[in-house]
Amino acid sequence: MDDLLALFPPLLEGLAVTLQITFGAAVLAVPLALAAGMARTSRLRAVRAVSTVYVEIFRGTSALVQLFWFYYVLPMFGLRLPALLVGIVVLAANAGAYGAEVVRGAIAAVPPGQREAAVALNLTASQTLRRIVLPQAFPAMLPPAGNLMIELLKNTALVSLITITDLTFRGQLLRSETLRTTEIFVVVLLLYFAVALLMTAGVRMLERRFRIR
Amino acid sequence: MKPIFDWNFAWEILPTLGQALIITVQATLIGMLVAVTLGLVLALMRRAPLWIVSAPAAFIVEFVRSTPLLVQMYFLFYVLPSTGLSMSPLTTGILALGVHYAAYCAEVYRAGLEGVPRGTLEAATALNLSRWRTAVGVLLPQAIPPVVPALGNYLVAMFKDTPLLSAITVVELLQQSKMIGSTTFRYTEPLTLVGALFLVLSLAAAWCVRRVEGRLKLYGGTR
Amino acid sequence: MSASIRLKQLRKQYGDLQVLRGIDLEIPAGQTVSVIGPSGSGKSTLLRLLMTLDRPSSGEILIDGESMWKDAQGREMGPNSPHVRRVRGKIGMVFQHFNLFPHKTALGNVIEAPIHVEGLSRAEAVQRGTEYLDMVGLGDKLDAYPAQLSGGQKQRVGIARALAMRPEIMLFDEVTSALDPELVGGILQILRDLAAKRTMTMLIVTHQMKFAERSSDRTLFFDQGNIVEDAESATLFSSPQEPRTQQFLQSVIEAE
Numbered sequence: 001m002d003d004l005l006a007l008f009p010p011l012l013e014g015l016a017v018t019l020q021i022t023f024g025a026a027v028l029a030v031p032l033a034l035a036a037g038m039a040r041t042s043r044l045r046a047v048r049a050v051s052t053v054y055v056e057i058f059r060g061t062s063a064l065v066q067l068f069w070f071y072y073v074l075p076m077f078g079l080r081l082p083a084l085l086v087g088i089v090v091l092a093a094n095a096g097a098y099g100a101e102v103v104r105g106a107i108a109a110v111p112p113g114q115r116e117a118a119v120a121l122n123l124t125a126s127q128t129l130r131r132i133v134l135p136q137a138f139p140a141m142l143p144p145a146g147n148l149m150i151e152l153l154k155n156t157a158l159v160s161l162i163t164i165t166d167l168t169f170r171g172q173l174l175r176s177e178t179l180r181t182t183e184i185f186v187v188v189l190l191l192y193f194a195v196a197l198l199m200t201a202g203v204r205m206l207e208r209r210f211r212i213r
Numbered sequence: 214m215k216p217i218f219d220w221n222f223a224w225e226i227l228p229t230l231g232q233a234l235i236i237t238v239q240a241t242l243i244g245m246l247v248a249v250t251l252g253l254v255l256a257l258m259r260r261a262p263l264w265i266v267s268a269p270a271a272f273i274v275e276f277v278r279s280t281p282l283l284v285q286m287y288f289l290f291y292v293l294p295s296t297g298l299s300m301s302p303l304t305t306g307i308l309a310l311g312v313h314y315a316a317y318c319a320e321v322y323r324a325g326l327e328g329v330p331r332g333t334l335e336a337a338t339a340l341n342l343s344r345w346r347t348a349v350g351v352l353l354p355q356a357i358p359p360v361v362p363a364l365g366n367y368l369v370a371m372f373k374d375t376p377l378l379s380a381i382t383v384v385e386l387l388q389q390s391k392m393i394g395s396t397t398f399r400y401t402e403p404l405t406l407v408g409a410l411f412l413v414l415s416l417a418a419a420w421c422v423r424r425v426e427g428r429l430k431l432y433g434g435t436r
Numbered sequence: 437m438s439a440s441i442r443l444k445q446l447r448k449q450y451g452d453l454q455v456l457r458g459i460d461l462e463i464p465a466g467q468t469v470s471v472i473g474p475s476g477s478g479k480s481t482l483l484r485l486l487m488t489l490d491r492p493s494s495g496e497i498l499i500d501g502e503s504m505w506k507d508a509q510g511r512e513m514g515p516n517s518p519h520v521r522r523v524r525g526k527i528g529m530v531f532q533h534f535n536l537f538p539h540k541t542a543l544g545n546v547i548e549a550p551i552h553v554e555g556l557s558r559a560e561a562v563q564r565g566t567e568y569l570d571m572v573g574l575g576d577k578l579d580a581y582p583a584q585l586s587g588g589q590k591q592r593v594g595i596a597r598a599l600a601m602r603p604e605i606m607l608f609d610e611v612t613s614a615l616d617p618e619l620v621g622g623i624l625q626i627l628r629d630l631a632a633k634r635t636m637t638m639l640i641v642t643h644q645m646k647f648a649e650r651s652s653d654r655t656l657f658f659d660q661g662n663i664v665e666d667a668e669s670a671t672l673f674s675s676p677q678e679p680r681t682q683q684f685l686q687s688v689i690e691a692e
Contacts, residue, residue, distance in 0.1 A: 060412040060419075062373040065387055069408055072400040077217070116489055117535035121549035121601060122525050125516050131548070135539045150279060157281035161380055168284055175291060182295075185288040189280045196279035212539050212583075 004183060007174060011184075014170030015191055021084070021156045021166060022195075025092040026149060032096030037103025038129075051100065058097035064158050066090050071162045087159035095152045102144040106137040139210045146203030150196050157192075167191060223402040226393055230406060233389035240307050240385065241372045247311025248371070249364060252318025256326060257348075259319070270319075277316035283377050285309050290381040306378040314371050318364060325360035326352065358429055365422030369415050386410065438465040438637045439500040439526050439604035441486070446495035448481055455481045457661040458495065463654075465500075465604075468631040468638040470648035470669060473658030474684065479641045482658075483607045486639070487529045488515060499523050499605070525553070528603030532610040534590040536582040542569060542593045543578040546600045554601065568596040572626055588619030595626060606630070608640040620644070627651065645688055649673040657681045 039051035058066065070090050074081060110133050118128040160169035171188040175181050258270035277285065286309040293305060300308070329352055337347040379388035390403035446459040456478045463469055471479045484490045485497065488504065497504040504523050505513055513519045537545050546565035550556045556564070569578060572592040582590055591611055598606060608627065612620040624644060628651045631638055642648055648655050648669060655672045657665040657680075665672060665681045676682045 056416070057412060060373075060415045061408050062376045062387075062411055064374075064376040064379075065404070065408050065411060068376075068387065068391070069404045072394060073404055076401050111535075113531060113533055113535035114537065116487075116529075117531065117537070117597075119489055119515075119524070120487055120527075120529040120531075120598065122521060122553045123549060124521075124553075127552050131552070132537055136537075154279075154281040157283040158377070160283070168281065168287075171284065172287065175287075181291040185284060185292065188284055189276075189288065192280045192284065193276055 003178070003180070007178075007180070007184060007187060010170050010174060011167060011187060011191065014165060014167035015195075017165055018153075018156050018167040019195070021088055021091065021159060021164070022149075022153050024088040025095060025152055025156075028088065028092035029095035029099055029148075029152070032092060033099025033103050036096060036100035037107065040100060040104045041107060054093075055097045055100050058094050059101070063091070063094050063155050064161065066094060067158055067162055083159075083162050083164050087156075087162065087164050091152060091155055091159070094155065095148055098148055098151070099145065102141055102148065103137070105144075106140040107133060109140055110136045136212065139207070139212055142203060142207045142210065146200060146207075149199050149203065153192065153196060153199065218401055218405070219399065222397075222399060223406055226403055227406070229393065230386060230389055230403065230410070233384060233386045234410065236303065236383065237372070237375045237385045240303065240310065240375050240378060240383070241368065244307045244310035244314065244371055244375075245368050247307065248314035248318050248367070251311060251315035253322055255315060255319035256322035259323065260326060274316045274319045277313055278320070282309065282313045282374055283380060285313055286377055286381055302381045302383045303378070306381055306383050310371055310374065310378075313374075314367055317367050317370075321360045321363045321367070322356065324363075325356040328359060329355045361429060362422055362426040365425060366419070369418045369422065372418065373411060373415060437602075437604050438635060440465045441605065441637065441639070442496075442498040442501070444496040444498070446482075446485065446497065447493045448478075448485060448490065449493045454661055456485070456492075459661075459663060461656075461663065461666075463637060463639070465637055466634050467654060468652045469640065470652040470655045471639065471641045471658060472643070472645065472648055472655060472684075473664075476660075477658040478661040479658045480609055483529065483609045483639065483641055486605070487527055487607055488520060488524050491515075499526055525601070526604040527607065528598035528601055528605070529607040529609065530591070530594045530598050530611050532613050534582070534587075534594045534614070536590055536593055536597075538582050541579050541581055542574060542585070542596075545582075545593055546597045549597070549601050564600055565596070568600045569593070571599075572596045573622075586619065587615045588622050591615065591619075591623050592626065595623075599630075603636060605637045605639070608638065608642070610641050610643065612642070612644060624651075643688075645673070645685070657684065659684070 036051045036054055039047045040055070042048050042051075067087065067090050070086050071083065074086070114132055114136065115128060118132050123132070156166055157168040160166050160172065163169075165173075167188055171184050174184050178184070255270050255274055259267050259274070261267045261270075286306060289305050289309050290302065293300065333351055333355065334347060337351045342350065375385050376387035378385050379391065382388075384392070386407045390400075390407045393403040394400035441461070441463040443459050443461040446456055446461075447454070448456040459482070471482070473479050481490070485492055491505065496506075502523060505520065507513050507517075507519045537548065540548065543562065543565050546569060547556075547558070547561035550561040550564055551558060566575070566578065569575060569592075572595055574589060574592050574596070577585065577589060577593075580589075582593070585593065594611070611627075612623050615623065624647050627638075627640065627647070630636070631651055638652075640648070640652060649672075650669075652669045655667065655669040656663050657672065657676075657678070659680050665676060665678045667677070672681070673685065676685055
């Protein structure tokens, strides 16, 4: 039993890194998703094109391939970044691409009558977006955003393959040191599960707060 | 000074990557077969009136969906051999993919099954159809077509997750490109090619899924 | 203050579908005009074009003699240009499906444009908004959200919201069609009171024939993208000249 308890400190250290990466990437991904999602519906063709390329590339390729590409190829261009930064930025870009589609869908789901009423009242395009469309689109974004957060949490496990000492990395390390494979991975899985449950509860609270009466 | 992207080199490694691609596609197709079958079983279990059947199914689905595929893969890779079951890394990986995506498919099936109008099932009872006939002839034919596009999307998602197999020593696309990189010290070409391959193939697959979705809409299949 | 409307050869088509075929129309300032006709005849499209929600395929719209889409030099302007916004500011619209902002209270809906378009202070806007909501009988529902209001109440908010911008032209797009029958009368009474005041030019697309006959100066019968008949309301209903008008009115009477 003692050696089981001894597993926890290193695993919890790994969990701390995992949470760091998750929240760091999430914080970056949100503005990215909002910007790209709105850019996808821009009237300017160049803006639409850039955001579409970004979204299609990061959604159409594998997250792990993206991580490896940025980790191994950037140095060839002279850019040597710390692994942690690469992990956070790439995962943020990945989540942001999926988030952009959520944003775009939520904005498109606002009934066209709302925009028509805004035009009839002579509100500018910017006022319409900021004061009428986005406040109605936002509650619709929360449930899918919650799912994306969980996907992000799961994707952080991939950074263990580019040498970041997250929960999965620690789990692998402990396995090779102690050979207590089953116990270690069960604990690791349970830790991820617990965090996911907390995140889901948090999103549900947000949904309740922002519901349009 | 070596060029940033050596097209000749890229051309040379293409056949090697092609062989790895076959492994990737194999894993995706067989994995998906496991996922759609196991997912249907899980979804039907969740609808069972017996708590002892539905509760474990629900828990498995929630647990598998909320935890990383990579860790699940490690778990199967390292734990299964000790139970006497010895499988190749590829088989283990396919199993992991299949189980992970079965959980997603179960949710998709759940939506499809719940969307079947209760009235049609009551009509089946009124006609004295057996439970089996009701399931096969009334329930599933209405539940499955609307969810085919969603299943198609998961096929594409699984395809993009096959690089995780590299972590359990399967020589698929990513592992192959890493091997090329570590022997030639040129990572740009293999990784970019792999990225491009994924992009092209997943865009093509997504296009196919949309086509199928369009066809299904014609026959009133999707909601 | 009311404005005149002049349409010159106004055409609108969507792909191959001709919705408005060369409409010529003059409405003097302050007139109340009803627009009737079968669905698909182009009546709603006419209102949408007047409200700048859509652009004409060809032809001109003149508000108080000023072109809606062309500036003083004759150049075509965009929907967000200062010129078009200035013209648009003279026109208001009430919608069939209300289109209230669900995330704002009744008062919030009404003061939104006065504050952000006209530049009123919040206090001034609230005073004006309360006035108009009182006028439509919702003085006690200022802080209610649309979800808490009945259809008739929602439409009253819609009317107050449009009126609060003091437009010179008001467009009403089948404003009672989405209401339960017992709520229709209340809205029609508001329209009648507005028409009697003669402070605005009013264009009312409606299926309420009795209302059109008794409460508007002039009625237009639309069919398949054309104005088939255009006459003083009492005359059009009592003795329609065109066979299609007669057909339409006959079928409407049978339905009632």
